[in-house]
Amino acid sequence: MRIGFFLREAFRALSRSAAPSLAAMLTILITALVLGVFIPVVQATTGTANEVRSRVVVDVYVKDGASDADKAALRARIEQLPNVGSLQYISKDQALAQMKKKNAQAFALLGSNPLPDSFRITPRDPGGVNAIADSLRTNPPAALDDVRNRRRDTDRILSATGLVKLVTAGLAALFLIASIALVANTIRLSIFARRREVEVMRLVGATNWFIRWPFVIEGMLVGLMGGTLAVLLLLIGKETFVDPLAHRFALLAAPSTISFTLLAVLLLVACVAVSAIGSGVTLRRFLRV
Amino acid sequence: MPGGSREQGLARQRRDVPVVAFRDVTKVYDGGSVGLEKVSLEIGRGEFVFLVGPTGCGKSTCVRLLMKEIDADAGEILISGHELSTMPRKKVPKLRRNVGVVFQDFKLLPNRTVYDNVAYSLQVIGESRESIRRKVPDILRLVGLSTKLHNYPDQLSGGEQQRVSIARAFVNHPPLLIADEPTGNLDPETSIGIMQLIYRINRTGTTVVVATHDREMVDKMRRRVIELREGRLMRDQTGGMYSEEESTVEFAARLRKELGIGSDAHREHRDHASPLITP
Ligand SMILES: Nc1ncnc2c1ncn2[C@@H]1O[C@H](COP(=O)(O)OP(=O)(O)OP(=O)(O)O)[C@@H](O)[C@H]1O
Ligand SMILES: [Mg+2]
Numbered sequence: 064m065r066i067g068f069f070l071r072e073a074f075r076a077l078s079r080s081a082a083p084s085l086a087a088m089l090t091i092l093i094t095a096l097v098l099g100v101f102i103p104v105v106q107a108t109t110g111t112a113n114e115v116r117s118r119v120v121v122d123v124y125v126k127d128g129a130s131d132a133d134k135a136a137l138r139a140r141i142e143q144l145p146n147v148g149s150l151q152y153i154s155k156d157q158a159l160a161q162m163k164k165k166n167a168q169a170f171a172l173l174g175s176n177p178l179p180d181s182f183r184i185t186p187r188d189p190g191g192v193n194a195i196a197d198s199l200r201t202n203p204p205a206a207l208d209d210v211r212n213r214r215r216d217t218d219r220i221l222s223a224t225g226l227v228k229l230v231t232a233g234l235a236a237l238f239l240i241a242s243i244a245l246v247a248n249t250i251r252l253s254i255f256a257r258r259r260e261v262e263v264m265r266l267v268g269a270t271n272w273f274i275r276w277p278f279v280i281e282g283m284l285v286g287l288m289g290g291t292l293a294v295l296l297l298l299i300g301k302e303t304f305v306d307p308l309a310h311r312f313a314l315l316a317a318p319s320t321i322s323f324t325l326l327a328v329l330l331l332v333a334c335v336a337v338s339a340i341g342s343g344v345t346l347r348r349f350l351r352v
Numbered sequence: 353m354p355g356g357s358r359e360q361g362l363a364r365q366r367r368d369v370p371v372v373a374f375r376d377v378t379k380v381y382d383g384g385s386v387g388l389e390k391v392s393l394e395i396g397r398g399e400f401v402f403l404v405g406p407t408g409c410g411k412s413t414c415v416r417l418l419m420k421e422i423d424a425d426a427g428e429i430l431i432s433g434h435e436l437s438t439m440p441r442k443k444v445p446k447l448r449r450n451v452g453v454v455f456q457d458f459k460l461l462p463n464r465t466v467y468d469n470v471a472y473s474l475q476v477i478g479e480s481r482e483s484i485r486r487k488v489p490d491i492l493r494l495v496g497l498s499t500k501l502h503n504y505p506d507q508l509s510g511g512e513q514q515r516v517s518i519a520r521a522f523v524n525h526p527p528l529l530i531a532d533e534p535t536g537n538l539d540p541e542t543s544i545g546i547m548q549l550i551y552r553i554n555r556t557g558t559t560v561v562v563a564t565h566d567r568e569m570v571d572k573m574r575r576r577v578i579e580l581r582e583g584r585l586m587r588d589q590t591g592g593m594y595s596e597e598e599s600t601v602e603f604a605a606r607l608r609k610e611l612g613i614g615s616d617a618h619r620e621h622r623d624h625a626s627p628l629i630t631p
Contacts, residue, residue, distance in 0.1 A: 068475055259461055260472075266419075266459065267520065268448030269476035271441075 072277035073284055080249070080256050084285050087242070087249040091289030091338065092296075094238040095330045099297040101231045102321060119189045119212075121196055125180040126208040133206035134180070140204050141182055144195055148187040154180050179208060239337060246282050246341025253281060254349055261350065275350055279342045286338025290331040297330075298323070369433055370394040371528050371559040372418065377427035379413055379583075387413035389583040390427070395561065397527070400554045402570045403563040405580035411563035413583075415532045418561075419453060420444050431528065449477060452521030452529040456536035458513045460505040466492065466516050467501040473520045491523040495549060511542035515549065522553055529553055531562045535569070540611055543569065548604040555600065572610040 077084050123141065125134060141150060153161075158178040163171075186192050196212040254261060264274045301323060321329075372395040379387035388410045395401050403411050416422045417429055420436050429436040431447065439447065460469050467488055474484045492498055495515040505513055514534060521529060531550060535543035547562075547569065554560040564570060570577055579587035598606075 065478065259459070263459060263461060263473060263520075264476045265421075266448065266453060267473040267477060268445040268450075270445045273476055273478065 069276045069280050073280040076253050076257060076277065076281050077284060080253050083249040083252045084281075087245040087285050087338070087341075088289040088292075090238075090245045091242045091286055091334050092293045094235075094242045094337070095290050095293030095334055096296060097238050098235055098333065099293060099326060099330055101235065102326060105228060105231050106321060119186070119192050121184040121186065121192060121210060121212045123182040123184065123199065123210050124208040125182070125206050127179060129180075129206035133204070137204045137206040138182065141184060141199070144184075144198060146187050146191040146195060148185045151183040151185075152180070153183055242337045243341040243344065246285060246338045247345040249285060250278050250282050250342045250345040251349060253278060254345065271350070275346045278346055278350070279339060282338040282342030283335050286334040286336075286341075287331065289338075290334030293334070294327045294330055297327070369397070370430070371397050371399075371432055372561070373428070373430040374414075375428040375430075377417065377424045377429055379410075379417060379422065379424050386410075386583040388417070388424075388580075391580070391583070391585050392427075393578060393585065393588060395559060397559055398554070398557050400551065400560045400575045401562070402573070402575055402577045403561060403580065404565060404567060404570055404577055405586070406565060408582075409580040410583040411565075411580060412532055414580075415453065415530055415561075415563060418528075418530060419451060420447055445477070449524060450526045450528065452524075452526040454514070454517050454521045454529070454531040454534050456533035458505070458517040460513055460516055460520075462505050465502050465504055466497055466508070469505070469516055470520050470523055474523060477524075487523055491519045494522075495519045509542070510538050511545055514538065514546050518546070518549060518553070522558075525556075525558070528559045528561070531560070533564055534562060535564065535566060541608075544604055544607050544611070547573070547607065548600055551603050552600045568611065569607075572607055 123137070125137065129137075138150070138152070141147065155176050155178050158181065159176045162178065184195060186195055192212050196210045199207065199210050261274060372393075374391050374393045377388050377391045381387055391410075391414075403414060405411060413422075417424055417436070418431065420439065423437055431451065434447070436447075461472065464472060470488045470491060471484050474487065479487075489498070489501075492501060495518055497512060497515055497519065500508065500512065505516070508516070514537075518531075518534075529550070534550065535546050538546060543566070550560055550562060576590045577587065578585065
């Protein structure tokens, strides 16, 4: 009976103050769309970045003319390090062959092979690249000539991934705040539009929450409608654009993106929560017995 | 109204617990204007009291204080022994359910019918559908609006609108009914009809406080009169020939005669087919 009353009151209010409700609903819709697009995109980007990071390697150059015993000692030393995923020995000749493949002309001019023998370490955790290099540099084995971990490349990749996440989070936060503000405004207008009812409710002794519930429900309905519409649009977008392309491009089918059902549920919950917060903010400020 | 005089008798016995008590109540508004200044008064159960005085003397301030819409700056206000300034916010709704209030501007919801206006006030305090279905027709019969259940407020005369607002205030039979200028927007004949209705409610044992600046009406009615001036209590006296046994018909007839509007005395009868006029 009461739930029915609250719902009826909320729908009554919605139909009467259509314009501000629509504005709030559109903002929530946009927020949900942004989140709905960015969450998978960020996941894909992070996935790709992780892949790139997994390609990060440490090259250990062997001194020219080092004895086989020294080389073996160096290999043993490397194998003892923690966080070593895989270890690959690349001889002078193999290295030259690889380089010639990349840039045949430049290496054709060289009479002799300037490249050293080297070990290529792929760390288990890409973040630990620097630690590997540092531990080899302190107290270096006899055969060690130089360690290159491409620190700058690694750092750049790491910071780029971080930046993408940060920008997305910032954008999402801005939209969330805008949504809350607009729902709050809608509810404020709704309270104003129904000030007679509110006055009568106070007059006859309705409790605080009895007065508030219809407004909270109104706010949540706005959120629910915005969220549902966003999910529908995302579904259409997914079916018409992403899915056909996914067959052709590997990136779009990135391995670890969220399932659509989970995404839809999350978005709906977020929309309803946001609008409930928005209504709550206004009610605390404007509706007291 | 056979039970009326017995109720009044009971009321006299219980007057030691006043329904309303003001003790040195002072209210100063934010702008510095004085609403009330050191007002003390007591209103016993079943009394009919007029609150009079020129505009700005503090009548509405009293009403707002009694609803706990505003709080006094100093002094005590007690309703049936409950102190208002120390009452927690949570209990305010319960207080308001026990104090029916009627205003000059009716405060009806324009997009709801007569029936729905009254039903709404019950819905919002969580009454069950059955009790609403039982109470609303009863109270609308009492105020003489059984034939206009489905009219909207703007299809009613001023007097009829005020009857709806009285029905809303009295539907749960609160022990205290307060009316702030209930006849302020009405012509004299319609005003008598409204006063007659309020008097009838009083005769069921309800304590009634009516704020008004219609001095003529007040003098003729010969009830207790509390006069305020610039927020101070000026006069608190019971008019001559005060009769608690006067029936509503006698009451209305006397008012009409004394106000000199006997000629179109049938109008209210015709408008409302008034079942409230029982001897
Ligand atoms: N909300 C308010 N803020 C500031 N001052 C107020 C407020 N309400 C009333 N007052 C002042 O308090 C005083 C008493 O006002 P109140 O409304 O009680 O008068 P009243 O007796 O009801 O007058 P009227 O007969 O015109 O209705 C007046 O001087 C008025 O200006
Ligand atoms: Mg007033």
